[in-house]
Amino acid sequence: MQETNDINESSDLYEHYRFEANDGQVPLRVDKFLMNFIENATRNKIQQAAKAGNILVNDFAVKSNYKVKPKDVVRVVLSYPPHENLLVAEDIPINIVYEDDDVIVVNKEPGMVVHPGHGNYSGTLVNGLIHHIENLPTNSNERPGLVHRIDKDTSGLLVVAKTEYAMAHLSKQFFDKTTERLYYALVWGNVEEDSGTIEGHIGRSLKNRLQMTVFPDGEFGKEAVTHYKVVERFTYVTLVQCKLETGRTHQIRAHFKYIGHTLFNDERYGGDLILKGTTFTKYKQFVENCFKVLPRQALHAKTLGFVHPTTGEFMQFNSDIPKDIEDCLEKWRRYAVNSLEND
Structure with a gap:
């Protein structure tokens, strides 16, 4: 001992x-x-x-x-409190899609961290929110207004609660899996089925604690379910729409890696390597150019739906695919067309 x-x-x-x-x-x-x-x-x-x-x-x-x-x-x-507990209001531009007395819907830019944490003590969405609104309610993790979050390099829609009641109401909707969340992701490889469901418990990897991994037998982690539909095919990569039934950390990233279709340019999960395609130098240069256009994982939270805490109305919000992902998709469209013409 x-x-x-x-x-x-x-x-x-x-x-x-x-x-x-x-x-x-x-x-x-x-x-x-x-x-x-x-x-x-x-x-x-x-x-x-x-x-x-x-x-x-x-x-x-x-x-x-x-x-x-x-x-x-x-x-x-x-002997001193964590930096993230010393929240400082900062005048940071926030793309607010909708706001009333109860909720704010934000379209988060890629690269913005949602809340302060190790290595990111300022410049986060929460720092901007507490500058925009005083006295946001806090959850059990002392994160003002937050009922869910998206990764730093994922763009898209996020709902924030402005009152204690709204926070409890929205948190229950996420817990009960009644919210609507649709993501668009560009993944490596040709996803053969036009639609499908990925299931498998997700938990922290036993080998790399910075990654989440799938435990198919459910021996570790928590239940996770992702439904997907193919939106567009580009020979060596596929654009998919993902509907989340659960909301685990890195759920889409871990699930698609598990089925052999790692997200395009997802550095943490190995998607920043050329995982599919040819060995031609010209192709390698093309992919590297795509990485430069889209210097992050190709994941966007496109649609968000929830029941308004006060009115009881189901509200749905949609956001455009951001320019970096759209530019990358356009490159792949041209590549796919040229490949067919050269066959």
């Missing part, structure tokens, strides 16, 4: 990170475990934190050589 210091967290310490090891966790030193979870962390800093008694496992301070086991709750606590 690893030696631990019997020190319970004191009231002047603030939780910065909290991770629960899943059932499949093999014994792993806590410093290595945290390296897998925390972006931009160095092992030296983690070891210093352990030495100072700032790393707790099941509420007891541990040394950096403590071996993490299944179901262990690992926390990093420090």
Whole structure:
């Protein structure tokens, strides 16, 4: 048994990170475990934190050589509050599609982080929202107004609650899976079926903690269901419409990688490599030009529907496919036409 210091967290310490090891966790030193979870962390800093008694496992301070086991709750606590709790209002341009006394619908630009977190303490959508509106309600994660979120490099529609009642009402709709969410994604390969459903629990990868992965037998993760329809085919890539039944982290990205159709230029999941096509230098140059036009994963939250918390009316919003994705699609359209003409 690893030696631990019997020190319970004191009231002047603030939780910065909290991770629960899943059932499949093999014994792993806590410093290595945290390296897998925390972006931009160095092992030296983690070891210093352990030495100072700032790393707790099941509420007891541990040394950096403590071996993490299944179901262990690992926390990093420090003497100052997390940066994300020190929210600062910032005058950031926000593309507001709709607003009333209860809700705001935002069309988020690609590259904008939704809420402050490790490495992104300013310039987020939340920083802009609290400048636009005072006293936004907070959820259990202390994230003002948020009832759902989309990834930094995903563009598209997001609904924000302006009152406590609206937050509870909208949160229940997301929990009950009654909202409508349609995404457009460009994926590698020719998706053979015109439509289909991808199922498989999604959880954090056991090999790379920055990725989510599919556990088809449901031994880890949470249930996830994605329905898709093919919109357009371009020989080596396919444009698909995705309807989310559940809303797991990186759901579309993980599900399509699982079925062999990684999102185009999705760096985290390997889509920034040439996964389908020819070996010709000219083709390689063409794909690299597409990556330059679209320097992010090809994913856009196009349609959002929900019941208005106060009026009870079903509201649906649609957004245009952004210019970077549209420019990339146009390149592939021309490529597909030229390929047919040359056959």
